[in-house]
Amino acid sequence: MRDTRYEIRGISQSFEAIPDLLPIANCRVILVTPVIIEVIHMKNRVNIIKYVYLSLFALICLYLLYFNLFESRVISSNSYNRRLRESSENIIRGSILDRKGEVLAKSTKYKSGVRRKYIYPRYFSHVIGYSSKTYGSSGLEAFYNKELMNSSDTIETLKSKINDYFINGDNIKLTLDRSLQTYAVDQLRGRKGVVVVLRPETGEILAMASKPDFDPSGIQNNWESLIKDKKSPLLNRSAEGLYPPGSIFKLVVTSSILKNGLQDVEIECTGEVNIDGYIIKDSDGKAHGKLALAEALKHSCNSYFIKQGLRLGNNNMLSEAARFRFNKNIQTDMRISTSVFPNKINDKNVAEQSIGQGEILMTPLHAALMAAAVANKGVMMQPYAVSSITNGEGQTIKEFKPKQIGQVMDGKTAGIMKDMMVEVVKSGTGTKAKVSKVTVAGKTGTAEVGGDQKSHAWFVGFAPADNPKVAIAVLIENGGSGGSTAAPIASRVLKKALSIK
């Protein structure tokens, strides 16, 4: 007679003591009246609710785990996290090494306390960042604060804590190369701008220069003037600066044109396009005549890309931009802004956006990734600046492996685009990016900023074209034309970058 379905474990013993007490089970057998049916119905609903509650709790637990594994690092590196400022007296912060093992930052114990020294202060100001007791920390100092402040050796830590010894934090090893970084920063001397160099196959960042910079060891004394400075020296322009991409965005449009099979469509360029009374000119109003995709990219012909952009329409461009990670987070080990491609439907905006103007914004690091994706057969890799964490004895505790962001375009499309980009440097707008004995592929950009200000100069590219080893993005704020300002810097940095291992 006993229907175990309704046996409640919590009090089953009481049931055994009084076996007649079988609430629903008996009723169901003996009486089948509407009332009982309703009661049974209610039990089912209660069960539904119970499982809803239980699954909600389980979901929150999963979210907590996810939060801890994937989000906590970015969140705790925020400069508003006051915990970054509190530091125990008994800790010697770990060192930061370059890819060859050269020390870039280290802490030393003095009688007066522990002091942190930056060996190349201004060269790595944004990448490494600062670590201050009063003003918190930034850059990798903040992102890897936990590792730098703690030793992975539990027993050693316990011993030191009991005996009040100093604890040595773990060291972090960068993917950046010291010589390339200093060279790249020197190329920017006297300018506001960015140079990002990375390995297309792995996403390792080899150099990341951003000007204006600051001296991380002097942060304590210069804080007030640094945060008031109109040039915002504390901003890591390479990952957090958002700029209009200008013509380098034509790479995204080119990819979309190729995917839609429109590369052979010839368009007559008259030097300007008129969209409902809104006129967009080619650079210097020069007419290029009749041309197809390869020629148009080579000369960075605005008329061609505007007309093709209008043909593709907003939806095609938006989805292509999304594939290139516009409007999406890029996972990396530093704070990075999200590049923006706004969803616009009217022709004027679509026309502007197809030449990288309008409200499109892009970070230089993202621009370098875009070039790297073409170099890497269409696969975009996750950029990263820290290759491993090592302990005091130099043993590796954790190694960071290259990760894919995704396939941006198929290998064939990437191949065609590469050939076109080689043409740009060979005989197009980017001839000043040439490097002797090496084939360079690239694209220039001259992004109008509005007002009377000079345009931002861009160059993105990679080399050697047949077997890409390095990808680069150069941005000079208000530098004028990309071909004349950014391309020469790219040429010199690429040459230097190809010499390192």
Place this chain on the structure above:
Amino acid sequence: MYEVLSWSYRFLYTFITAGFTLSCYLSYYKNNRICRYLAPFLNTALIAMNFALLSYYFEPMDYIAIYIGGGLAFAYIISRLVLGKLLKSDKHLMFDMVFNLLSIGLSILYRLSPEYGTRQAYFSAVGILAFFAALVFMKRFEVQYKHRFLLGGAILTLLLITQIWGTEINGSKNWINLYFTNVQPSEFIKLIFVFFMACLLDKELNTWRFIRIAASMLVIIVFFVLQRDMGSAFIFFTVFLVMLFTKDIKGYYTAVSAGAAVGGAFISYFAFSYIKFRVLAWVNPWKYVADKSYQITQSLFAIATGGLIGTGLFLGDPKFIPAVHTDFIFSAICEETGIIGGMLLLSVYALISAVGMEISSKCTKPIYSTAALGLTSLTVIQTLIIVCGVLNIIPITGVTLPFISYGGSSLLSQFINLGMLYYIDRCEIRDTKYEE
């Protein structure tokens, strides 16, 4: 030296709480006898060690922490024995779990501020007494359909009293100043409300009846909106929806009510600036990190800092979070006892919800069955709202974490809630005996 102890204690703490949670689950789902006795043992050990560690932190030794810990352990053992005598049963899973929450809550509160911890200890003592009082009271007074006007009248009176004589604390006018202490009537209205709704839902639903129920619900919500107590409005309405859902065969009425709630939420977003601010702070906390979302971002920092097993008691900085001892205590627990500590806490709440639901589905008296559902939902929904709030899954609403957050009214109401659930769980036994 303290640092070393606390630092090492993290492992022990995680181990013991995990053991406790596991034995609760085993004794519930597998009816494991050993685990049933292991749970209270582990619980007592946890109380003892937590407070021993806390007292050691202070220089010189803090005896108050020892007294609180000892008192708590003593109260736990005594009330468990009394409960066994009273109800003739040795299964007190729910009681064990509640004491586990209470002990974690008290130790973290004492760590945050000895003053609050001590006051909460007094509240707990009153709460335990209230628990037994509720048991006795429920035995004397059987809720029937005819009591609906009485219950409804009580709710209305309390709401009116709050509206007229209420004082404003932290932006919500939902407190009453009784010379020696401040009381939050909404905490007690909750309990009456559950029985009130259980009565109304006792008879078969039809459109006319639904309109009357909805109207009384509306009146209550309007009062809460006037008192700017959105947390309570949210809890009441969700509990109402859950209770309605079990009685509403076709589901139309529940759908209509839920639709009305969504509409109301939209209207209040545009009508009340403070709600708008909270939603904005929720959507993009990092944009307003310095002002509107200061609290929530500080909470996220705390949780992110904790890692898997936390920093150790007294070794984190949970005090950076404003209102950490009430709304944001979950973040403090996550920082100092880790994500695992937080997850174990949530598992305990989950099991409480499962046990409460079983009580409801086992009970044969429709009013009490619905009431048990409502009482459990009160605890569960409140937990879900605040935990999701501090994790920024939903906009933050200022409600307490049951049995853990600081707050006398809230703790008292939770204990009465528990007492009522215990009564409903056992009332069957008494009734049949009576019939025999």
